[in-house]
Amino acid sequence: MKKVKSEEFTYSRLMSYMxxxxxxxxxxxxxxxxxxxxxxxxxxxxxxxxxxxxxxxYKSQRMLRDNLVKRVTKAVDALGxxxxxxxxRLRMKLTAMVGACQAYKAKYKDxxxxxxxxAVEEPFELEVADGVVWRGVLDLVVKDKEDGxxxxxxxxxLSQVGNLTATLPLNPQQLTYYRGVESLLKVKPDWYMWNxxxxxSLRRKTAGSLEPWTQYEVRVQQQxxxxxxxxxxRTQPKMFEPMAIDTAWADMMCHVNSYINMRxxxxxxxxxxxxxTGMYGNPCMYGPACLATMLKRxxxxxxxxxxxGLYKVKExxxxxxxxxxxxx
Numbered sequence: 001m002k003k004v005k006s007e008e009f010t011y012s013r014l015m016s017y018m019x020x021x022x023x024x025x026x027x028x029x030x031x032x033x034x035x036x037x038x039x040x041x042x043x044x045x046x047x048x049x050x051x052x053x054x055x056x057x058y059k060s061q062r063m064l065r066d067n068l069v070k071r072v073t074k075a076v077d078a079l080g081x082x083x084x085x086x087x088x089r090l091r092m093k094l095t096a097m098v099g100a101c102q103a104y105k106a107k108y109k110d111x112x113x114x115x116x117x118x119a120v121e122e123p124f125e126l127e128v129a130d131g132v133v134w135r136g137v138l139d140l141v142v143k144d145k146e147d148g149x150x151x152x153x154x155x156x157x158l159s160q161v162g163n164l165t166a167t168l169p170l171n172p173q174q175l176t177y178y179r180g181v182e183s184l185l186k187v188k189p190d191w192y193m194w195n196x197x198x199x200x201s202l203r204r205k206t207a208g209s210l211e212p213w214t215q216y217e218v219r220v221q222q223q224x225x226x227x228x229x230x231x232x233x234r235t236q237p238k239m240f241e242p243m244a245i246d247t248a249w250a251d252m253m254c255h256v257n258s259y260i261n262m263r264x265x266x267x268x269x270x271x272x273x274x275x276x277t278g279m280y281g282n283p284c285m286y287g288p289a290c291l292a293t294m295l296k297r298x299x300x301x302x303x304x305x306x307x308x309g310l311y312k313v314k315e316x317x318x319x320x321x322x323x324x325x326x327x328x
Contacts, residue, residue, distance in 0.1 A: 007132045009256060010318050011176050017259050022271035022293075024259075026286045030302050031313035037285050038312045040079055040086065042093055043157075049075055049094050050157045050197060051139065053101040055121040058140055061112055063105050068098045092216070096200045097157075099217045100231070103224030104197065107232050115142035118150070123321065124180040128253060132260070135321055136180050141189065149190040151237060152177050156196045161233050175248050178240060191237040198231045200224070268293055268300050 017024035028034040052071060057063040072094040076087060119141040128134045140153040154177065174192050181189045200220045205211035211219075224231045262269070271290050277283055284290070286302070288310055293301030302311050 007260065008318065009128070009132060009134050010136060010321065011173050012320055013318070014252070014255060014259075015172070018255055020272040020275040020284070021262070021269040022290060023275065023284060023286055025269050026289055026302060028317050030289075030300055033314045033317040035289075035302055035311040036314055036319070038310055040082070040090070042090065045075055045090055046093055046097055046199065047157050049097050050101070051121060051155060053097070054104075054140070054155055057101075057105065058111075058117050058120045063101055065098065065102060068101060072098065091213070092204050093199075095213050095217050096202065096220045099220030099222075100197055100200060100224055103221050103228070104232065106225060107228045114145060115151070116145055117141075118143055118185060119181075122184055124184045126179055126183040128256065129260075132256065134176065134179070135318065136176055137321060138177055138180050138184065140195070141181055141185065150181070150185075150187055152181055152189045152192040153195050154192065156194050157199060158196055159199050159201075161196055161198060172248070172252060175245060175252065178245055179249065188242070189240060191239050193237050194235045196233040196235075198233065200231070 013024060013028055016027050026035055049071060053063055053068055056067070072091060075094060076082075076090050079090075082090075117140070119138050122138045122141075124136055124138060126134050138152070139155045142151050142153060143149070144151060152174070154173065177192070178189055181187065200223055202216075202220050202223060204216045271293075275284060276287065276290070288307050289300075289302035289304075291301075292298055292304035292307055295304075297306070298304030301307070
């Protein structure tokens with residue numbers, strides 16, 4: 001690989017590059033550290049909150065409701081001045097997460113008798129080439145108390161579960177986490193699974209008067225307690241195949257090498273038209289910036305007059321690892 005100075009890669013960044021070179025440019029280079037949609041993404045706030053709750057649960061074997069409620073306020077307040085409707089929507093979704101997390105404790109209270117916890121939300125870095133560092137965070141690493149095997153568990157907060165077992169063996173995220181466990185704990189994990197918490201579809205009642213937040217939270221929690229097998233789902237443990245790991249890792253490094261060789265921070269790279277519509281017909285978040293680029297407006301498209309207010313410059317290149325909210 002060409003030697004570069006302090007280039008950082010993450011799973012999300014590589015996936016953006018493989019999906020569309022221009023998407024990776026907008027997300028990680030434009031404006032200095034990249035740009036993101038000015039409108040807050042609900043799934044990001046929900047996911048950050050869920051990981052916060054499970055982090056403290058597996059570190060202390062406790063998940064105090066009062067702390068979760070305080071976290072809701074802190075998460076929304078950190079966004080600054082936002083429209084009242086967005087404030088209400090985010091509070092509703094995060095309050096639903098409080099109910100879900102409280103039910104999670106009841107569903108998986110035996111985890112600590114089953115597993116020894118080895119790592120919880122632990123960041124890792126590994127040098128994959130000269131000057132190229134791969135960063136990530138391990139959600140949960142455990143050791144089975146019965147057979148001694150080491151497992152890698154990835155938390156997912158999803159609206160729909162789908163057929164997860166069909167895609168897990170091909171998911172490169174598990175590959176990067178495998179290397180992370182090797183680097184951090186000096187042990188090769190034996191298996192991995194997804195720990196899925198399905199998001200509640202219940203909404204706050206508005207008939208007559210607004211449903212109190214505590215009542216809504218209890219109602220959501222009861223939904224999870226009444227039907228835990230529908231709202232919580234864990235994939236069957238999948239065994240890692242060392243030979244497949246080595247082969248797949250070499251393939252991933254080819255993509256990293258491809259990126260390093262074509263990288264040019266002063267030029268907006270070409271876009272991949274097949275990715276413009278995104279999954280399920282959802283257009284790419286950088287569509288307006290791409291159109292402005294095609295019309296040669298602004299220096300890099302995203303800064304064109306018609307894009308004003310659509311994007312904000314990121315403070316960190318990898319916001320998923322360098323979040324604004326610090327744990328208490």
